[in-house]
Amino acid sequence: MIKVEFFGTDPIYGFHIMGHSDMNPEGPEVLCAAVSSAAYMTANTVTDVIGLKPILLNKDGNMYLKVKTEQEAKTCRVLFDGLRLHLSEIAQDYPKYLKVKHSEV
Numbered sequence: 001m002i003k004v005e006f007f008g009t010d011p012i013y014g015f016h017i018m019g020h021s022d023m024n025p026e027g028p029e030v031l032c033a034a035v036s037s038a039a040y041m042t043a044n045t046v047t048d049v050i051g052l053k054p055i056l057l058n059k060d061g062n063m064y065l066k067v068k069t070e071q072e073a074k075t076c077r078v079l080f081d082g083l084r085l086h087l088s089e090i091a092q093d094y095p096k097y098l099k100v101k102h103s104e105v
Helices: 030-049 070-075 077-093
Strands: 002-007 014-018 055-058 062-066 098-103
Touching (some): 002 030, 030 055, 070 077
16 A cells, blocks of 8 residues: 655645555556656656755655745645645545654654
8 A cells, every 4th residue: 555644734844655556466557657657757857957955865665854944834835735645635535555653743
């Protein structure tokens, strides 16, 4: 199962995505690819387009990204809200393979 945790609610400070869906062990992992693509787009936008330097760790199906200040979180608000909405919508279609939750900062 892929587990996604968003840090904070208004604003969101970042996210942690961990695990694999194991939805299709003998073929392409379409769900993992969709989640990974959205996560990389978000991380690349934060670092290369917006130009922030968040805490960013990425290894073996595990991505952690967290901005450091409330102002940075506000700068990324639309981006993080969009990722949360996108992954939450996917989770509704694949509840056995993807779980999204929120925690306080």
